[in-house]
Amino acid sequence: MSAGVGVDLENLWIRFGDFVAVRDANVNINGGDFFSFLGPSGCGKTTILRAVSGFLEPSEGNVLIGGKNMRGIGPNKRPTALIFQNLALFPLMKVWENITFSMEIKGASSAERRKRADELLDMIALPEQGDKLPSELSGGQRQRVAIARALCAEPDVLLLDEPLSALDLKLRQHMRTELREIQKRVGITFIYITHDQGEALTMSDNIAVMRAGVIDQIANGKTIYNDPNTAFAASFVGENNVFRGKVKQVMGNEALIATNRSGDLVARISTTNQGKMKEGDDAMMFVRPEAFAIAPDGASGDHFVTARVNHEEFEGNAFNIFTEGEGGKEIKVSIPNHGQSFDDHTGQNITLEYETHNAVIVPAGELAAE
Amino acid sequence: MNNSFLRISIWVYLVLFFLYLLGPLVIMSITAFNSSGFPRMSPWECLTFQWFGELFQDQRILNGIKNSLIIGLGTVVLSVAMGLAGALMLTQIWPKLRATYYTVIIAPILIPGVVLGISTLVFWDRINRMLGLGADSFLSNGIFLTVIGQSTFIASYCMLVLVARLQRYDMALTEAALDLGATHAQAFRKILLPFMRPAIASAAVLAFLASFENYNTTTFTFGEYPTLTIELAQKVRYGITPAISALAFIIVALTVFFALLNEAKLKRQELVAAARKNATVEELAGKIKLPSFFAGNMAAVLLVVFAIATITVVGTATAYDPGQCIADVREQKQLEAEQRIQELRKQREERREQREAEEAEQGGAQSTPKPSNNSGFGNVFAPNSLGGDEGESDDGSSDADPAPSNNSGFGNVFDPNSLQNDE
Ligand SMILES: Nc1ncnc2c1ncn2[C@@H]1O[C@H](COP(=O)(O)OP(=O)(O)OP(=O)(O)O)[C@@H](O)[C@H]1O
Ligand SMILES: [Mg+2]
Numbered sequence: 001m002s003a004g005v006g007v008d009l010e011n012l013w014i015r016f017g018d019f020v021a022v023r024d025a026n027v028n029i030n031g032g033d034f035f036s037f038l039g040p041s042g043c044g045k046t047t048i049l050r051a052v053s054g055f056l057e058p059s060e061g062n063v064l065i066g067g068k069n070m071r072g073i074g075p076n077k078r079p080t081a082l083i084f085q086n087l088a089l090f091p092l093m094k095v096w097e098n099i100t101f102s103m104e105i106k107g108a109s110s111a112e113r114r115k116r117a118d119e120l121l122d123m124i125a126l127p128e129q130g131d132k133l134p135s136e137l138s139g140g141q142r143q144r145v146a147i148a149r150a151l152c153a154e155p156d157v158l159l160l161d162e163p164l165s166a167l168d169l170k171l172r173q174h175m176r177t178e179l180r181e182i183q184k185r186v187g188i189t190f191i192y193i194t195h196d197q198g199e200a201l202t203m204s205d206n207i208a209v210m211r212a213g214v215i216d217q218i219a220n221g222k223t224i225y226n227d228p229n230t231a232f233a234a235s236f237v238g239e240n241n242v243f244r245g246k247v248k249q250v251m252g253n254e255a256l257i258a259t260n261r262s263g264d265l266v267a268r269i270s271t272t273n274q275g276k277m278k279e280g281d282d283a284m285m286f287v288r289p290e291a292f293a294i295a296p297d298g299a300s301g302d303h304f305v306t307a308r309v310n311h312e313e314f315e316g317n318a319f320n321i322f323t324e325g326e327g328g329k330e331i332k333v334s335i336p337n338h339g340q341s342f343d344d345h346t347g348q349n350i351t352l353e354y355e356t357h358n359a360v361i362v363p364a365g366e367l368a369a370e
Numbered sequence: 371m372n373n374s375f376l377r378i379s380i381w382v383y384l385v386l387f388f389l390y391l392l393g394p395l396v397i398m399s400i401t402a403f404n405s406s407g408f409p410r411m412s413p414w415e416c417l418t419f420q421w422f423g424e425l426f427q428d429q430r431i432l433n434g435i436k437n438s439l440i441i442g443l444g445t446v447v448l449s450v451a452m453g454l455a456g457a458l459m460l461t462q463i464w465p466k467l468r469a470t471y472y473t474v475i476i477a478p479i480l481i482p483g484v485v486l487g488i489s490t491l492v493f494w495d496r497i498n499r500m501l502g503l504g505a506d507s508f509l510s511n512g513i514f515l516t517v518i519g520q521s522t523f524i525a526s527y528c529m530l531v532l533v534a535r536l537q538r539y540d541m542a543l544t545e546a547a548l549d550l551g552a553t554h555a556q557a558f559r560k561i562l563l564p565f566m567r568p569a570i571a572s573a574a575v576l577a578f579l580a581s582f583e584n585y586n587t588t589t590f591t592f593g594e595y596p597t598l599t600i601e602l603a604q605k606v607r608y609g610i611t612p613a614i615s616a617l618a619f620i621i622v623a624l625t626v627f628f629a630l631l632n633e634a635k636l637k638r639q640e641l642v643a644a645a646r647k648n649a650t651v652e653e654l655a656g657k658i659k660l661p662s663f664f665a666g667n668m669a670a671v672l673l674v675v676f677a678i679a680t681i682t683v684v685g686t687a688t689a690y691d692p693g694q695c696i697a698d699v700r701e702q703k704q705l706e707a708e709q710r711i712q713e714l715r716k717q718r719e720e721r722r723e724q725r726e727a728e729e730a731e732q733g734g735a736q737s738t739p740k741p742s743n744n745s746g747f748g749n750v751f752a753p754n755s756l757g758g759d760e761g762e763s764d765d766g767s768s769d770a771d772p773a774p775s776n777n778s779g780f781g782n783v784f785d786p787n788s789l790q791n792d793e
Contacts, residue, residue, distance in 0.1 A: 053549055055545060055548075055549075074548070076548045076551050076552055076553060080549070081550065082545075082546070084542050084545070086540070088540060088542040088545070088546040089546075090543060090546070090547075090561060091543075091565075092565060101547065101560075102551050104560070105551045105552045105556055132646075133646075136646065136647070153550050
């Protein structure tokens with residue numbers, strides 16, 4: 001899997017005037033990986049990508065592509081191709097001219113270009129659409145043309161800046177699979193930017209979670225989902241219920257938290273924070289909606305929570321229960337639907353239970369905005 | 371009722387408006403075909419194409435056209451280049467400076483052309499002297515100065531046109547080209563320039579027309595290379611001939627031609643685009659089935675009609691010989707003139723007889739002395755002297771006849787009979 005060309009960011013800082021857009025980013029991207037930067041809007045994802053593609057010189061630190069320092073090398077000399085957030089297809093050129101623009105630059109003949117364009121059009125499943133103008137294509141087709149145009153340049157690293165954000169949900173889900181397949185076929189490194197955690201989780205080998213210029217966590221999707229190392233990562237990736245409190249007692253890899261809302265609860269300390277948390281620290285405990293189960297009434301202990309049900313909804317694959325939580329927030333509970341009978345609890349107090357290894361404790365910190 | 375009144379008013383208004391707008395041009399064009407020596411529509415004398423011939427034999431006009439064309443081309447190149455540079459600069463410049471920069475670069479449009487002309491002349495003259503060059507150096511060449519002078523404000527027009535298009539340009543396109551390996555020059559040439567092409571064409575046409583019709587600035591800078599407008603202005607000072615109408619007609623015809631051509635082209639593009647939208651894949655890949663040039667293209671039809679009309683007119687012009695007509699008219703005129711002379715003679719004869727009779731009656735009773743210089747005055751304003759060319763010499767001699775007395779001239783002027791017998 002490491003046949004392709006890797007990308008490394010070393011102590012990367014990017015400033016615009018006084019504003020720090022990227023703060024000390026250190027990332028190692030393996031060759032041939034599908035790597036995602038995941039973060040909310042404005043956190044600096046595009047900025048990092050522009051630094052990799054060469055449109056922006058880092059204020060400090062280095063970008064290495066295939067181990068080679070890229071400082072001072074312009075975008076037209078780097079082995080990268082960027083798929084722009086708005087695609088940036090050339091509106092006056094036909095599809096085939098768009099796709100083979102990189103060959104035109106190198107002086108390839110028209111016949112060669114047409115041949116290559118036809119190959120690529122076949123690959124992106126748009127055969128014989130080469131003579132159309134970009135404006136005559138649908139959004140998804142344009143998307144694929146942009147990919148073909150970038151691939152035609154035979155880059156070692158393909159950079160994609162939220163390429164699916166303009167598409168409707170169905171097409172987006174379809175393109176996810178397609179992109180992943182294309183990546184496997186061509187075998188080059190993909191660096192993918194998104195604020196959609198679903199996209200990041202489904203496609204990526206590894207994900208970097210970004211928050212306001214800082215990279216919080218780099219890991220594969222499963223780790224990020226199950227073992228987030230910051231409050232932000234825990235709350236940004238997937239749905240999560242938060243319980244604030246103070247560490248009361250550390251017991252190996254687990255800790256007892258005195259929560260503001262539900263008394264003392266026990267949970268696993270997230271891997272990277274193990275050994276770093278001590279008694280009296282502000283902490284947050286996260287429990288996923290699907291990690292809760294309804295316990296018999298009256299049960300109590302350090303992994304039980306009682307709450308009053310506000311409302312319930314049926315989502316098809318699950319029943320969702322929303323209960324009163326801390327500070328006006330709701331606790332969401334998701335019970336998988338196996339066809340069992342389901343009582344309406346609205347207005348009642350229920351007791352919820354979780355298994356301690358399914359709840360995770362991180363140091364208190366900033367949460368992702370809703 | 372009310373509605374139809376409104377509609378009629380609108381039509382009347384439109385007719386008046388177009389009469390006002392196009393009337394002078396139409397009349398001037400018609401006078402180009404009248405053989406009368408002064409450009410006029412009536413009385414209509416003969417259909418003639420002689421004024422076109424005369425126009426093309428007028429060395430000064432031809433030279434003016436040549437200079438105008440050279441200067442126009444120079445101005446187009448310089449203005450479009452400067453306008454494009456200015457427009458690009460506007461998109462690159464620090465946003466806070468943008469408004470100021472815009473004002474500065476638009477300012478020349480607001481400055482009177484006269485001022486631009488004088489300042490161009492003065493400025494380059496200084497430079498010329500500073501470099502120690504003579505009066506015949508390149509820097510004091512009329513073509514150079516005029517191109518520079520006109521471009522100072524025409525470039526601003528061009529910039530306005532170009533900025534409008536550039537604002538719709540997505541800078542990411544240039545970045546995309548760079549990202550795909552293009553150099554900056556290639557990105558400019560292959561992406562930005564094609565995008566700007568329509569605006570550049572508009573700017574070029576605008577620049578050429580503005581240069582061609584410019585007088586205010588050029589009048590200070592033309593040196594030894596008078597443009598057409600300068601030549602026309604100088605000509606008009608010495609009297610206007612239908613040759614100028616012929617020139618006006620040619621310009622109007624060319625304008626109409628190019629307007630129609632442009633319209634036809636636009637319409638055609640529209641139709642092709644519409645056809646592409648509906649075309650199947652095979653049609654796109656193979657030969658696009660274009661709609662025939664004329665289908666639904668009014669402008670194209672008009673264009674063809676116009677071309678046929680032009681060919682007819684030119685054909686007629688080569689075949690048609692107005693010689694006979696002109697000779698007839700001349701003969702007619704001569705006859706009329708002679709007739710008038712005869713009449714005048716007769717009148718004068720009668721008057722003299724009358725006067726002699728009166729003098730004989732009153733003897734030398736004339737009391738008021740007349741200053742002698744009155745007689746000259748009298749001659750000039752004598753209504754008879756306006757009567758006709760041929761009449762004048764005759765008039766003079768008839769005036770001279772009774773010359774012994776100074777009174778006679780004066781008498782002619784105030785003679786009530788002479789007023790009555792004006793014709
Ligand atoms: N040229 C610039 N000058 C000043 N600030 C900039 C510039 N480019 C980006 N920024 C700032 O840097 C921050 C990060 O911008 P960036 O475009 O990287 O966000 P992003 O993560 O790609 O967001 P989105 O998901 O909305 O595209 C933003 O706060 C933005 O305002
Ligand atoms: Mg972005």
